[in-house]
Amino acid sequence: MGQVLEVSNIHKAFGGIKAVNGVSFGVNEGEILGIIGPNGCGKSTLFNCILGQLEPSEGSVKLDGKEVTGMRPSELNRLGVSRTFQLLQVFPELSVRENLILAGQEHEGTMLSRFFGRRDAGLSEKADKMIGFFKLGHLVDAKAGGLSYGQQKLLDAAMAFMAGPRLVLLDEPAGGVNLTMLGDLKERLRAINAEQGATFVVIEHNMDFVMSLCTRVLVLAEGKVLAEGSPAEVRANPQVIEAYLGH
């Protein structure tokens, strides 16, 4: 059980405002780490710093002990780090299957083989399997933009898993998803974690979702780590209760 991700002393300021103020944590192989905290505590900014969307003002990010700070999102993704966004991010004009093929096509072959090779990059079968796994089978050929919100959310998650990533960062996967689909989603995430050994980091506001899914929870407040531990430990921590009720 090695550390997949090691984040040390990340700082990020916008103008004068310190959004992230010295956050360090590690993620072990195969675990599901939850990150919670009140609005504006710097969760999303932290994600964006880890994933190369933003350049941290200070600090470093290591993947399997290798320095990846400031690496571009596409490069990181091809190293096996995948993500979803807080807001829905599917390609509305492409079909469900095309969305998934896109999510996988850059992970195999070269630019030349992607030009001269097969149109689906040999990924149709894999895409359909993934679609089936996320229970979107009846919608394979539908335009992603025409799906319901919950279905798009599932597709969004499916895209993050298409290339078989080692580490997946999910930004509020449960936001806006109804109860039935929430159960589905949780079940899918658990299955992928168990079967493929993928490691997860999940930002979430839905406490029930986090507490029942995650093996370990990190609490952020005002850009810093406030507490860390198992779901039960965190729930009982008076500082955490204070931070949430104080807001």
Place this chain on the structure above:
Amino acid sequence: MAEFIAYLIAGIATGAIYALAAIGFTLVWQTSQTINFAQGEFVMLPAVLVLLAIKLFGAPIWLGALIGIAAFILIFGAGFKLAVVDPMIRHGVLPLAIATMALSIIMKEGAKDAFSAEAQNFPSFVPTETISVLGASISLQHVAIIIVAFAVIGLLQWFVGSTRLGRQMQATAQNPTVARILGIPVERMVLLTFVINAALAVVASVLISPIYLAKFSNGEVIGLFAFIAAIVGGFNQVRGALVGGLLVGIVDSLAAAYISASYRLAVPLILLVVIILLKPEGLMGRKEERRV
């Protein structure tokens, strides 16, 4: 040295014109995400309309000016916003930008067909004489342009900074969503920026046309330089547009005098490319973070 001062004054004068156009460009961009590729034609057309009104109605100059200017502000201030921007913006920024290109073609060709393909004299409101200051001969027209343009920009700054209406407009430019929550009539404020843009174009047109004459193709260079001025100064800053405009004007004037008359256009273009390479957020702009 005397020569240099004369070129400098001339540069500041044309720069002030570019600044007027660039400020309007920036205002419209801020409040409605409209990149107006017809901005140069906006400066070209008022002078043409004034002359057209004089020609068509046989009106005296003051009446012609009034008709031409009123028609322009109505059509290309309010009309532009209501007939082009509003129905188009829902399709996104790109179709709207292309629509303004179409508009620029319509304005240019329209001016050519309805008015004249040749340059026409435009009456000047100051004598076309030069005065001698410290051995440099300075055109009174240039001095007048600088005075009027700066007065107008000063007035605009005062309006935006010190009046209730102006502050509401500024709030709308900075964050329409919050402005709406605060009860500011956002739609009306956006319309107001379009009217101000048209008014600034009128001022620029009336100031520059006695020197450049009124011609359908005048907008090409003015538009290009206003564009460059806005980017060089910092794409979303009125202050930046002013600095950018003056800088482009001075660089242009000095380049024409000391480098090459046939490549005078190229120097501001190179300035643009250098700025994009070294300080892409513009001289006065603040760095924008990559956002998700």
Place this chain on the structure above:
Amino acid sequence: MTAPATHGSATPRQSRIAALPASVDGILVTLVLGAVILWFAPVGMGRYGTYVLSLWLVMSIAVMGLNLTLGYAGLKSLAQAAFMGLGAYATALLTGKLGMNWYAAFAISGLITFAVGLLLGFPALRVQAHYLAFVTLAFSTLIWLILRNEQWLTGGVFGLSNIPRPSVFGLKLDGALAFHRFVVVVTFILAIALWWMIRSPWGRAFMALRENPVRAASLGVDTRMYTLLAFAIGSAYAGFAGALYAPLVEFIDPSPFSLSQSFFLLLMVVAGGSGYLLGPFIGALLGVVLPEWLRVVGSLYLIVFATIVMLLLIACPQGVSGLLERGWAKLTGKNNLAKTGAR
């Protein structure tokens, strides 16, 4: 970005990609049929009619390139006419003054424009996608200045004449019909190449750039590489168009390569339907052929064309291709709005 709230969950619209096997063959068939028809079309049309048809195809190539850049990858390039000028002058100089054979000049024109595209795109796209518009705007004006001022090389406002036409297997293509057929073949090859590219994974990546570059990057799509490629290939198509344009008109001067011509080419992309493979042919038909046939309207045509484009942008931003698609959907009574084309 915008999350469609709850609508349309019951019967999601069919995706055009899903329907691709059908529609793609449709495009291929149209291209082949079109090439055959155009091969024979000018018989009995006379020199001028044939010339207009050839001009249509040559402009279509330039618009095709811009359609890749703008329609598929969503990038604003304001220098397509300048790139075309680069190709035209390169070809005219290489074949006319240096006596090089046309095929080599054609290849060099494409290479130059591709390389210049990379050179311009790299610094601009480092910042933000819309900076490409600013940089190409500057480039367009610079090229125009050089074409006009460097008389020793470009002939200045007097331009270059005596541009030789290419030959095939030792056969000179001096006649209007022979050269027209040559243009048909080159256009067909370039159109097929683009068709192939759009349906390859590259095309998918280009469209992903247009729709959501941030998400695309997070899925491993090298957005910088694909953006540069889309722009450079689009520019190379303008270079190819220029390489055909020079021997077609046999005389070139700076005026068809000015900034306003670049605007005009953009309007043709939009008029034909941006993001539709066959859109550029429709756009160039409206922008180039119609005014030649409607000589009476004269310079008013530009106003009419620009007005039509503005109305199209309001009513149907997908251009004429989009209108045809809507009409077809009405006719067949099916809601397959999203089925054909690429948008």
